[in-house]
Amino acid sequence: MLEDKVVKVLDTSYYPGNIMIVLGLTATNGVDKEIAEALKASHVVVEHKVFPDGESYIRIPVSVDNEHVVIVQSTYKPQDKHLVELLLAIEAVKDLGAKTITVVTPYLAYARQDKRFRTGEAISIKTILRSIRCAGADTLIVVEIHKEHVLTYFTGTAINVSAMDALAEYFKDKVENPLVLAPDTGALPRAKRFAEIIGGDYDYLEKTRDRITGEVKVRPKTISVKGRVVVIVDDIISTGKTMALAAKQALENGAREVYAACAHALFVDDAYERLKKAGIREVVATNTVPVPKGVVSVSVAPYIAKTISELYG
């Protein structure tokens, strides 16, 4: 499938083999440097400031004329500033003569507003993806996007890198034969991928409300948690409420240990405390966004680098 996507923007004359610039913008969390090292590419950090009135200033401090440029910018909070800075940089790199522009947004904001849940709503992710394309990106690489199908709004080549590989690798030496749980049926493919790497079984959580007591129960659809090491996996942890409820009930129902793993640890307010209080032994996330203290961070950079090298290989 990757092959199919690649032919859309690449032809054989594109990649000279060893010239590539990895340009880190204002919100990379170190991923840019790791990608550059893995690819043996030049690592360049954008020149940046914010004017007294609040406008951002972006300058590309090296010549990118006729170069393959990989722009790395995550879009965590303040999302809109990081997005606008990304657009400014893409257009500048294009204007300055880059041969190809590959944009890497480890965390892409606005991905959850992927349809009109109510009439009249903006499909925000569509606008964001179209703006990135319009500014001049040929290829877009994201990590563990909420719904992969939204990438069709980006009319160039768009690739979703799974974060489950990096997370599962971390857990390999830590847990044996775990039960991997997705918070809902839509997220089941994540649990499946994770379970296949680590060697365990997987299921999704089903929420039911007791008709008499009104109590909400969150349980795996078919597999019992009794005596099991449980890893609950998700793309995003925001408030952590769903994750905390699932963990608490898994422990009540006899799970031996519960771990939480996610790609993007947005962690609004006291999300981490909520998870710890629910009895979760360890919270693991990737480095697509800076993680709060206490959360273990694993890097997705090698997987992004591999994707880039396959694109240009």
Added chain:
Amino acid sequence: MLEDKVVKVLDTSYYPGNIMIVLGLTATNGVDKEIAEALKASHVVVEHKVFPDGESYIRIPVSVDNEHVVIVQSTYKPQDKHLVELLLAIEAVKDLGAKTITVVTPYLAYARQDKRFRTGEAISIKTILRSIRCAGADTLIVVEIHKEHVLTYFTGTAINVSAMDALAEYFKDKVENPLVLAPDTGALPRAKRFAEIIGGDYDYLEKTRDRITGEVKVRPKTISVKGRVVVIVDDIISTGKTMALAAKQALENGAREVYAACAHALFVDDAYERLKKAGIREVVATNTVPVPKGVVSVSVAPYIAKTISELYG
């Protein structure tokens, strides 16, 4: 010239005469309501919230199918959030079937980064204008943009409404035969327009540095300020430093009174205090951005409404 621009997007079948929706977004400073009233159009306020993680949510609460929609959004601080919200709204309105989309950004951020002052710089205003177009705007109306020529980056119809008219009208009953000064030669057309409306003469300020003492002098190029009522006009007051220095020296050189007038009162930090301390009698700005306490605000809405009615007339 307006005529030339209009034919690009309008044909005779466009405007049914009385159906138009003016949609106010999240940063209008009341201009949306005034425009709607002047045009006898429906005034609609966007539904809006910010999620706990910081992402904006935009919903158009009325049907815009087959309608002429005027979207009003100024882009003062936080500029990037207001810009992203504008893009989300444009795309939604377009998706929802609007017949035409006219975007009014009374203050358009990033307009001063209009060229590469140094190699490698982003031409920020180009990216902003292209993004607005790409999202789906047919027509763009701005007020007193820093350099009008940048509007060519917007490939639809783009119109710059002068703020000098509203400002000069305010001063008409206040001052007689003033000397209208632009802070530099590039801004001279603003002073000229202002002076022609109010009936006075105009000049621009020249900065010279004394070779021996190093003292910086700011004086009109040819006309003496002695005994004159002086109005210094500019597009933006940000720190107010240039304006304060010019006012102070005008008063030292015998000006009777000094007024400051601008389109966009960004007023970083203690800009207003700086101007008052320099002896400026009154600071007047338009309502393209909310003005700080003490600054007189005059409305540009009637001039924007007039431009829209000419477009659709």
